[in-house]
Amino acid sequence: MRYMMSYDLMETTRNMNQWLGATALSMASYPAFSAIPNPALNWLAAWGEVTERTFQRMVARPDWGIGTFTCEDGKDHTVEIDTVLERPFGDLIHFRVVGREVQPRKVLLVAPMSGHYATLLRSTVKSLVENCEVYVTDWHNARDIPVSAGKFDIEDYTLYLVDFMREMGPETHVIAVCQPAPLTLAATAYLAEQDPEAQPSSLTLIGGPVDPDATPTEVTDFGRRVTMGQLEETMIQRVGFKYAGVGRKVYPGLLQLSSFMSMNMDRHSKAFMDQIQRVSSGEASDHDAHNRFYDEYLAVMDMTAEFYLSTVDRVFKKGEIAKNEFVVDGHKVDIGKITDVAVKTVEGANDDISAPGQCIAALDLCTGLPDSKKASHVEPGAGHYGIFAGRSWRNNIRPLVIEFMNANSRPKGKAKRSKPKIAAV
Missing domain, CATH: 3.40.50.1820 (Alpha/Beta hydrolase fold, catalytic domain)
Structure with a gap:
């Protein structure tokens, strides 16, 4: 996992999920479908919106928002x-x-x-x-x-x-x-x-x-349980060709995020399912509690x-x-x-x-x-x-x-x- 292929594979997976979300949102929002309301399409559009935003924010640096x-x-x-x-x-x-x-x-x-x-x-x-x-x-x-x-x-x-x-x-x-x-x-x-x-x-x-x-x-x-060799083998990768730091050894932000979320996976899964339901029923907003928290939580950086x-x-x-x-x-x-x-x-x-x-x-x-x-x-x-x-x-x-x-x-x-x-x- 120390080589560029692993880093680029993670970025490819993230990018693909962002694209899938955007595609689902666009398809389910096709104007012709509005003629016959369908709850399944509403849910698909909501899933696409939440999914696209989730994976897009992983590589976006948040703004300070103190204007x-x-x-x-x-x-x-x-x-x-x-x-x-x-x-x-x-x-x-x-x-x-x-x-x-x-x-x-x-x-x-x-x-x-x-x-x-x-x-x-x-x-x-x-x-x-x-x-x-x-x-x-x-x-x-x-x-x-x-x-x-x-x-x-x-x-x-x-x-x-x-x-x-x-x-x-x-x-x-x-x-x-x-x-x-x-x-x-x-x-x-x-x-x-x-x-x-x-x-x-x-x-x-x-x-x-x-x-x-x-x-x-x-x-x-x-920190006590794992050896330094295990950490270097499993956590360290080289930055891929997409970024200015190509070739630099890093602990990738996406890998860190997977570790963060695995500690409370049930809670995070429920939060996203609830948000999809809120978006589907028109109860969500761009700056609601879910988005305010996850816009920051999911924005990770490499060390x-x-x-x-x-x-x-x-x-x-x-x-x-x-x-x-x-x-x-x-x-x-x-x-x-x-x-x-x-x-x-x-x-x-x-x-x-x-x-x-x-x-x-x-x-x-x-x-x-x-x-x-x-x-x-x-x-x-x-x-x-x-x-x-x-x-x-x-x-x-x-x-x-x-x-x-x-x-x-x-x-x-x-x-x-x-x-x-x-x-x-």
């Missing part, structure tokens, strides 16, 4: 997305509210690189734009990055974060969601040693596997093979960050060197992906940080998604994070600039 924002003055202001730093594997972008005064809180939202685009954090961004200057790590789809751009593993990811923090300055408040939590912690420690004046003011880690063995889940058990494999090997299997043995660019990072960056962890009591205990382990690693600069919160009844995008985030967690930022803000200053250390680009 305007109503400010305290009661007026709608345009939101412009500016690229602050541009890199081959990911950019630093800024959500600038036109015509509004610059907000005192500058937030770097570190998006996960785990199969979905940064737009997965759309609702998180919307909630923070209200009274913060929001910056986001916008990771690129590996299939669109030429092989000439080089490799990208977890060390390169960490160095990207280091450069993003340097660019934004010491008054920045960093929020890392899910997968990047341990690497963001490592990037902060790297700065504490290499460029202390560029450290952020605070670091909030939300639902991340800092110590995956602290509370085992199905995800961590999988570089070296990033995926090094994450499993070094974070989950060897636990390098949990043991404070992580090495970046030949330098052993000591998390204990973080001495004045306030650190807060947030976990969901019902999180079955990164269970309570995995993220709070970061506080024990910060041996050089006084207890007054440490905080933690476990949200009762919240699952993984709810702690950064659901009702629990909006009503309970976000106010606590804002309060934590306010309590640990630094005066605005100019960070010491160092030569960027982006590896292998």
Whole structure:
């Protein structure tokens, strides 16, 4: 499965299903059939519409959908997305509210690189734009990055974060969601040693596997159960001829999606059958609950093979960050060197992906940080998604994070600039 044939076969299958859906919709909607109403044709048209949209969105990058924002003055202001730093594997972008005064809180939202685009954090961004200057790590789809751009593993990811923090300055408040939590912690420690004046003011880690063995889940058990050879043989493929990254080794988004959906196949199957019925009876809409969720959920991106494999090997299997043995660019990072960056962890009591205990382990690693600069919160009844995008985030967690930022803000200053250390680009 490591070769282009497998990648192109998956894309061919996806494309064929999209075509079948479009064909069914066109055929069942033929004007002559309207003369004699037939429920079977209505159902076929509905099946075609849902099927075409389902397979089409798998290769479409979702839009941020944040065009305007109503400010305290009661007026709608345009939101412009500016690229602050541009890199081959990911950019630093800024959500600038036109015509509004610059907000005192500058937030770097570190998006996960785990199969979905940064737009997965759309609702998180919307909630923070209200009274913060929001910056986001916008990771690129590996299939669109030429092989000439080089490799990208977890060390390169960490160095990207280091450069993003340097660019934004010491008054920045960093929020890392899910997968990047341990690497963001490592990037902060790297700065504490290499460029202390560029450290952020605070670091909030939300639902991340800092110590995956602290509370085992199905995800961590999988990482322990399979060998690296098995993962490379069954999960890694080369990008096909259709994309700019032809020949690059990746963990394909379509393969990731099949893994996501297999965990709750009954629920997903019922959701699609119900949607077909709603479309058939005229009860569905373009932006109903089903489409809002699956437009994002089904939009997947490829990860570089070296990033995926090094994450499993070094974070989950060897636990390098949990043991404070992580090495970046030949330098052993000591998390204990973080001495004045306030650190807060947030976990969901019902999180079955990164269970309570995995993220709070970061506080024990910060041996050089006084207890007054440490905080933690476990949200009762919240699952993984709810702690950064659901009702629990909006009503309970976000106010606590804002309060934590306010309590640990630094005066605005100019960070010491160092030569960027982006590896292998």
